[in-house]
Structures are given as C-alpha cells and as structure tokens.
Amino acid sequence: MRKLTFLDQIITKFDETLKTVSGSVTDCERENPSTNLTETVFDETERKHTASLMRVNHVGEVCAQALYQGQALTARSAKTQKKLQQAAQEETDHLVWCQQRIKELNGHTSYLNPAWFLASFTIGMIAGLAGDKINLGFLAETERQVEQHLTEHLQKIPTQDQKTRHILLQMRADEGNHAATAEQAGATELPVAVKILMRYLSKIMTSVSYRV
Numbered sequence: 700m701r702k703l704t705f706l707d708q709i710i711t712k713f714d715e716t717l718k719t720v721s722g723s724v725t726d727c728e729r730e731n732p733s734t735n736l737t738e739t740v741f742d743e744t745e746r747k748h749t750a751s752l753m754r755v756n757h758v759g760e761v762c763a764q765a766l767y768q769g770q771a772l773t774a775r776s777a778k779t780q781k782k783l784q785q786a787a788q789e790e791t792d793h794l795v796w797c798q799q800r801i802k803e804l805n806g807h808t809s810y811l812n813p814a815w816f817l818a819s820f821t822i823g824m825i826a827g828l829a830g831d832k833i834n835l836g837f838l839a840e841t842e843r844q845v846e847q848h849l850t851e852h853l854q855k856i857p858t859q860d861q862k863t864r865h866i867l868l869q870m871r872a873d874e875g876n877h878a879a880t881a882e883q884a885g886a887t888e889l890p891v892a893v894k895i896l897m898r899y900l901s902k903i904m905t906s907v908s909y910r911v
Contacts, residue, residue, distance in 0.1 A: 727792040731799055732869045733862035738803070745857050750806025751909045752852050753863065756870070757797035758809045758908040759845060762819040763790040766841060769823025770834050779831040782884060786838065786877045793873070796866050803862070809908045835886035840894055842878035844901060846871055 741749065767787040774780045801808060809815065826837040849871040856863050 727795040728788065729792050731796050732865040733796075733800065736862045736865060738862060739857065739860045741804075741857065741860075745860075746804055747806075749856055749860060749863055750801055750804035752855060753797055753801045753804065754806055754809055755905050755908045756849070756852065756867070757794065757801060758812065758815055758904060759848070760790055760794040760797055761809075761812050762815050762904070763787070763841070763845070764794065765816040765819035766823040766826075767838075769820040769825075770827040770838065771823075773824045773827030774834055775827075775831045779834060779884075782835070782880060783838065786842075786880075789873050789877070793870050796870070800863060800866055810911055811907065815904065815908070832885055832887040833889070835881040835884055836889050839878045839881035839886040840889050840897060842874045842881070844894075844897060846874040846878065848901070848905070849874065 764787060767783045767790065771780045771783040771787070774783060798808065823837075827834050829837075849867050853864065853867050853871070856867070
C-alpha cells in the first residue's frame with residue numbers, strides 16, 4: 700500500500716473536517732449504549748437543558764477530532780500517530796452518539812462547530828510540533844479534563860434519563876482509558892499554567908456552546 704504523502708494527509712483531513720463540522724458522520728464501530736433503553740418523559744425545561752448539555756458534549760467531540768487530527772499530522776513518530784488515531788476512532792463513536800441523542804431531544808448541534816474545529820486543529824498541530832512526549836501529555840491532560848467534565852454533566856442531567864446517562868458513562872470510561880494509555884506511553888506532565896489555560900478555554904467553549 701502506498702504511503703500517504705503530506706498532501707494526501709491534508710486532503711484526507713479536509714474531508715474528515717467537512718464530515719465532522721457538518722454533522723454527516725454516521726458510521727461508528729460500537730453500538731450506541733442507549734439503543735435498547737426506554738425514552739424518558741421530559742418536561743420542556745428538562746428537555747432543553749439536556750439537549751444543551753449534549754450539544755456541549757458534541758462540541759467537545761468535534762474539538763477532540765480536530766485536536767487528534769492536528770496532533771497526528773505533526774507527530775514525530777508513527778507509534779504516537781497510531782495512538783492518536785486509535786483515540787480519534789473512539790471519539791468518532793462519541794461524536795455519533797451525541798448527534799443521535801441531540802436529535803432525539805429535538806435539539807441542534809452548535810452553529811459554531813467550524814470555528815471550534817479550526818481552533819482545536821491549530822492547537823493540536825502546535826502540540827504535535829512540540830514533540831511526542833508533550834503531544835501525549837496534551838492528549839492525557841485533555842482526556843482527564845473531559846473525564847471531569849462528563850462527571851459534572853452526569854450530576855446535571857435528570858436522574859430518570861437513563862439514555863443520556865449510559866452514553867455519558869461509556870464516554871467517560873473511554874476518556875479515562877485514553878488518558879491512561881497516553882501516560883503509559885511516556886506522556887510528559889504539562890506545566891500547571893498550561894493546564895489552567897486549557898481549563899479556562901474549556902469553560903469558554905462550554906458556556907458558549909450551551910447556548911449556541
């Protein structure tokens with residue numbers, strides 16, 4: 700099989716970008732964890748709130764796709780690229796699950812997805828250029844913060860909403876596994892200032908995407 704050139708990779712990433720930001724990604728490797736569960740009866744306030752939370756989670760998955768694509772594009776070693784691509788595939792499952800749940804709740808994905816994707820892709824490329832250990836460190840810290848974010852959402856959704864809960868629980872388990880894998884592969888601990896900046900940017904994204 701012919702090895703992809705850098706231009707080939709750019710074209711492939713562009714195609715993946717269009718599918719991600721347009722919401723046209725439909726294929727995933729695993730079944731949606733909520734498939735066989737009964738839908739919850741919501742009042743209108745609960746429905747809108749849950750749909751908004753899932754929109755935030757969907758944006759997080761759009762950003763994850765962008766980050767990992769950017770990181771993989773500039774990663775120094777094939778081994779690191781493989782780990783990033785494996786994580787991205789599971790994040791694709793999350794992306795589809797969130798899209799499906801938002802549709803079930805009569806919500807919409809964020810209108811700012813193209814901007815979220817571009818910003819995250821750029822950050823991912825910068826992380827990749829910094830070297831594989833920092834690249835993996837960025838992956839690990841991103842996943843740890845997402846894991847914490849999902850824990851907070853599990854506390855915010857209606858207690859009776861088992862469909863959303865099962866999706867978030869599986870996503871949280873996957874994020875923890877991605878972080879552990881990156882750490883075992885030699886991820887460098889990021890400086891405290893970088894972690895704080897990542898949390899700050901995440902809060903901005905969360906606040907805006909809940910509404911837009």
